[in-house]
Amino acid sequence: MLLILCLCTLLILVLTLLPLSRHPHWFIRGMDFPRLQFMIFAAALLIGHLLLLDRETITAQILIFATASCLLWQLWWILPFTPMWRKEVISSSDNTAKRQLSILTSNVFTPNRNAKALIDLVKQHKPDVLVTLESDQWWQDQLQVLEADMPYSVKCPLDNLYGMHVYSRLPLDEQEICYLVEQDVPSIHVCLTLRTGDKVRAHFLHPAPPSPTENEESTERDAELVMVAKSVAKSHQPVIVTGDLNDVAWSATTRLFRKISGLLDPRVGRGAFNTFHAGYPIARWPLDHLFHSSHFTLRDIQRMPSIDSDHFPLLTRLVFTSPLGNQQEGIKPEKEEVKWSEKITDEQQVSKNDVPTPAE
Structure with missing residues (x-):
């Protein structure tokens, strides 16, 4: 189980870090698209860490920190496109x-x-x-x-x-x-x-x-x-x-x-x-x-x-x-x-x- 959780954490880290390179290759730029899906994956993985790992160990703490960081990073990109963010454009009720x-x-x-x-x-x-x-x-x-x-x-x-x-x-x-x-x-x-x-x-x-x-x-x-x-x-x-x-x-x-x-x-x-x-x-x-x-x-x-x-x-x-x-x-x-x-x-x-x- 620990090995599976480690591999999943490595995967979400790679998927999160790749776009930071700004390399124009289609695969890397494609990582911009499913940020919402990556965020959901990171959230589920974080829950798995908290439920299945001994949080007193250094390994567990590293996995939890890495996954939580990925979750927060993806959330930072997604959050503006939710009602929780301040509207950039004013709503109008003008019916003219x-x-x-x-x-x-x-x-x-x-x-x-x-x-x-x-x-x-x-x-x-x-x-x-x-x-x-x-x-x-x-x-x-x-x-x-x-x-x-x-x-x-x-x-x-x-x-x-x-x-x-x-x-x-x-x-x-x-x-x-x-x-x-x-x-x-x-x-x-x-x-x-x-x-x-x-x-x-x-x-x-x-x-x-x-x-x-x-x-x-x-x-x-x-x-x-x-x-x-x-x-x-x-x-x-x-x-x-x-x-x-x-x-x-x-x-x-x-x-x-x-x-x-x-x-x-x-x-x-x-x-x-x-x-x-x-x-x-x-x-x-x-x-x-x-x-x-x-x-x-x-x-x-x-x-x-x-x-x-x-x-x-x-x-x-x-x-x-x-x-x-x-x-x-x-x-x-x-x-x-x-x-x-x-x-x-x-x-x-x-x-x-x-x-x-x-x-x-």
Whole structure:
């Protein structure tokens, strides 16, 4: 029994310590994803130590200390995405229709053929903007029925799992489809005009994940996130960045994105809103994101029902509160993190100047 507990403690130590290296290999970066599962494993292991070991021995004390440290470290990353944390974005009860902006983000999963489920969600909730990821020509043809109510659109149908579409009830100007880091991985950038007449700079992203079948390292994904973060950091315009970022809300790189960009995460203090994998309840994490500038407060954020994709759609309702922003503040970068962000973009030879700046 002691040997089993020692091996389990060694395992949770390795799983916890690996991401600290910041090595971009897909396996190491993948350890950012199941932090909640690691936390549960560490908690169960700690209970086992306390019940089964003689706590007077040095071996038991070392095992208990190591496991408790891993538990607390994983909890430190997870806790902000629970109601026990202070909300980063103020809740709004403003029902003024012209000040609201609702966005439905949905990775449809290209082979999925249940377009009706997504169309029904759009008709039921009437979002101002629909963003689809992994949408090919078939999906574009099916979603054409939405164009009567959502006449503004940007379409980039691809059959490589990186197609993107944006449908909107609100005017979209300065539209650009860009391939910021990889030649076959697009992003969409637009100027969105609110009903108040205010212009919003919007970026829709879907960088490729680090994985054995995609990119062996996370450098391409990280570079796209950082270059967009740097681009919006000094903007005085209202800004929204949304999409499937193939990174979890509690990873070091998503945290770096928040720090460099200065954008806010409405999930902080509310919940994780795990959108992937829809088919495996015990292995879910938040891959679909929406970040915004301090010009907005939050009306509501919801994970929508399954549309037979491997992702759940995410519906976010914002309220445009101030043309000059308000007192909401995100997290600030340390000097070492700024250097890390520069290293990421330098290695991929990309720049914030490569990112379109609609509405500027």
